[in-house]
Amino acid sequence: MDSPVQIPFKSFIQLKSEDTTALYLQIVFEFIKAIQIGLLPEGTKLPGTRILCKLLNVNRNTLIKAFQDLELQGWIEILPNKGTFILSEKQLKNKPEFISPSTKNTSKVNSGFTFKNSAILENPKETSDLPYQFNDGLPDLRLVQTDVLARLYVSKLKSQKSLKTWEQIQIQSHLNFKTHFSNFLNLTRGIRISASNILTTSSHEISLYLVTKLLISPGDKVIVASPGYYISNMTLTDSGAHIISIPVDKDGISTEKLKEICQKQQIRILYLTSNYHYPTTTSLSAKRRMEVLELANLYGFVIIEDDYDFDFHYDNNPVLPLAALDTNERIVYIGSFGRSLPAGFGYGFIAAPAAFIKELEKHQNILEPGIDVIKEQVLTDWIREGEVHRLSKKNKKIYKERRDYFVSLLKEKLGAKIKFQIPVRGLAIWVEWQNKFNLVQLQKTCASNGLFLPKTVLYQTKDVTATRLGFGHLDKIEMENAITILNTSLETILNDVL
Template structure:
């Protein structure tokens, strides 16, 4: 049996007297860690409780308690008149003295020790920044969201005895009261004709697209998107096994004629659209094309996946009703959320579809997410019934319209030589095309030097396109002014 003198136990154990974890447990856990990692192998003798307590500078009773914990868990054995020994039979051999270090014991592997499939689709996730100024792809300003009101309602929901029903597991497609309130809200604001049975709640638009894709797409299915289109949706479709075919987008939205020509040649499974404000160019799908697309869907049997991420924000006129409002054949799957209406961190989305599809997607959802946040949905339902969301949108629309106009004015005044754009009719982002000789990645790096974050996901540059999608909703008038000044400097520095 090994002598305890050979093992520098003081280097294996680092105690934190400020921690809420008792010292005896800290000692026991670190010794167990050393055993599991092969630093302390079978038959090594632990120091006597008195000598280890002196070495660590703690009370002997703490060491006794730690040893009792080790013995109780089966890591050690006690031999009368000899001492305490490591007894893990699966861990034999000669310990490596180079590992007698707390740094080694507290480390975690940097890389997996096994092979796994890497997916290039996920190589460029959206980037975030701690910079005070940042352009986004169209996020709202959480500073004006009715969070105080939501907090009061949510707190009230938590305190009610009747809310206990929401704290267990559920087998329904979301909070029933919320789905009833949401159905009423969507019928009034979007011209739908639905009930709660037509709604599955999700944690945002992306989850809605992912769930719908998992149920509706089989390997090799053809999904039609616009050129340009939403890159995250494209990744989801490809992950589900779809082949993606891009068709042109012009000032009236996605080309229905191109979709028709494609359908005459091969089977199309899904047409993905963001018709209210096409992503990323913000154009609205014309009324004529909406009717044509619905007719084509009925004729050729493809699904229309309608992502209405930006419906609540329209400045120049009443918003065009979604295709789902005119769907009489059950061909449209409608996806939306309150993430931009309120705040991105409130993951509150929904799928609207015929009841049999909602039930199937609900079963699919339970594989990865057994149920939604029933308490938050109760609070959101009460916000809807109380009219708070409507009041917030009425106030927010005025603020966002002012910011949209201000951004347009700033671009015209300071960057007119470089940029072409049209003031968006709604939404929280502006589509802009720039001089081809401008290197947008270089501009982005220059912006970062001046503490302005211009994410690469907002930049579109190839042989045919040099464009940016500039989200303005999250920036005040003063912040927009400062951001455009930095953008101008960064562009000038890039030449």
């Protein structure tokens, strides 16, 4: 990595002199937050303490004390005569269960040319060969009806006999797909759009990338919730946004804090996961929904509403997105479709005013110039014939049973050691640990017992020690074994503390 001085520490290490929390603890918590959302990737070399003191405008003794605390907790490693590094992998080299993307790259370290090296973008995902694994809420691809999809896909390929040119087929098929897809969204999510109001992309992440490219200029202030989604935070920061975090409670983001910030600063965007907040799984209350819309109209900011997990709701009357209530066209609605389908069949999408969609298409034509006509025709048939609804109903029944069984295991095995709310949607549960301990130590102990906890599910601050535990990819036996290992590992750590 290039010189660490280039990292924009001031944009994400925000210290408040008026805060009652000791300054060195503020530094500790800000660094932990930056590491967890991916702004300081693993292996990043930090500047020397004298340089960093000038950047953050703090006393060197204060910074050294903070670094000592961070090293003790396992967030950094201080190597004499070499420097300070974020979550160094040196201690994990001899453990085969951890496979870092960097260790897989056998290409030369140095190239014959220079290029930009991002201090923000990173792939925080880890892989493991351990028998049991948690993730942050992914579906079980073993449930996919691959035979049905394959049969439909082959059928469509064989039927492509037409007097029309391939370009004409593409245009007609894509418009047909957008028409059926927009009707599907209107029916399931209560929004009011036509084909001109929607853009489909290859993934949810591509959708967010395109939206930020058009909406954000360097220095624009963007409000996000804390804790938040590490990938969206990286995307927003990389676009040049100045991130401002506001807290989340049982009713969603704090609208009081949102209003306070808007009164003092010009806000460009509010990024919001209103229905199933990542990572805490809370839903924005009805009262705060109306307050958010009122504030957007009053202060003129744009709402990027990310509804990434709408497909997995378990109540008969799901809470509709804010976009369903948007009469002033202040919301850009991003979502996903077909998360239970095989890789390549799912979609990301953007619903927004027609003029904005038209501009987005220009950029998508460079990023994703091709249209998979056959895939769109297959999904159009699935939507038109009701197969999507049948598959969704079947999967929701399975995932609801898994959620309920997972909840029963958490109560039985972990009991008073945890606190959590049962989510009405999604494939993960936000678990808050009642004892104070080092989550990195829990991760290592679980790994030694055969259970993988990726760092993306671990959250630790001054006030909260929590873990986002995905259950959707696990059957009952896998759940039982995973929770048993988790409980055994926790007891080992707590006994060591005592």
